[in-house]
Amino acid sequence: MDGQVKRAALIVEYQGTRYAGFQLQNGHPTIQGELEKALTHFTGQSIRIRGASRTDSGAHAKGQVVDFLTPTRHALENFVPALNYHLPEDIKIRAAHWVDGEFNSRRSALSRVYQYSILNRSAPSPLRRFSHLWIRDELDVEKMAEAAQLMVGVHDFRAIAVGHPKDRSAVREVMRWGVERIDDSIVVECEANGFLKQQIRKANGILTEIGRGKYPVTQITEAMAGNLIGSPLLKPHGLCLISVKYPSSVKIGNASDDDRPDYTGLK
Numbered sequence: 001m002d003g004q005v006k007r008a009a010l011i012v013e014y015q016g017t018r019y020a021g022f023q024l025q026n027g028h029p030t031i032q033g034e035l036e037k038a039l040t041h042f043t044g045q046s047i048r049i050r051g052a053s054r055t056d057s058g059a060h061a062k063g064q065v066v067d068f069l070t071p072t073r074h075a076l077e078n079f080v081p082a083l084n085y086h087l088p089e090d091i092k093i094r095a096a097h098w099v100d101g102e103f104n105s106r107r108s109a110l111s112r113v114y115q116y117s118i119l120n121r122s123a124p125s126p127l128r129r130f131s132h133l134w135i136r137d138e139l140d141v142e143k144m145a146e147a148a149q150l151m152v153g154v155h156d157f158r159a160i161a162v163g164h165p166k167d168r169s170a171v172r173e174v175m176r177w178g179v180e181r182i183d184d185s186i187v188v189e190c191e192a193n194g195f196l197k198q199q200i201r202k203a204n205g206i207l208t209e210i211g212r213g214k215y216p217v218t219q220i221t222e223a224m225a226g227n228l229i230g231s232p233l234l235k236p237h238g239l240c241l242i243s244v245k246y247p248s249s250v251k252i253g254n255a256s257d258d259d260r261p262d263y264t265g266l267k
Contacts, residue, residue, distance in 0.1 A: 014091040021057040038086035052105040052244040058236035063243035118186040133238035139211030145179040161196035205232040
């Protein structure tokens, strides 16, 4: 590089157990804070990053996307190994790309894909205690899946979001919200053009109560209409940002398919 300012994007994977979420918080460790410290060590510059999604405290990511401006002279291929050297073991960079100057990891995204993992068996798992929510009661996956379909489409989710500003729209388009049992796990996967604060955890809490037989399938529609009765806000450790999808016109480096197996739209 000749030292000119360019915009770079990183695909980041992390276990969020030790962190107070993605976004910077005074006095608390965050994913953004660790990434910015690593960038400073590597480039010698103070760099502020943007993230595609502000994951909750304790939540994880396989495919978080961040972007930032840098005048660094380092070659692109050095970013991944160098940053990973400076990052803790629970945060790592999967890939780095030069992107167009107008690229915005959050605003340029078409959709985000999240998974919520539930361990549904009689005994907890030491191996999955940080990645799955343990529910002992047997859940009816078919009823949960039927209810989840009622959230697909364009809806106002304000009633099941926590603290969403009154002056901002709570309408989001959900492309899919599926529920599947895989052995002793239940995986709830949803994709939307955006999610409100704690929306996924609250909605999936309603789905688990439907799965327990406490509520009818239509309770999810009632909840979106504002008739929200006692349903849990699921713990964050079962939640994982799987990928962020961008238009095919977005050119993010020349990574091979092996570098980005989950990222539709990243060319």
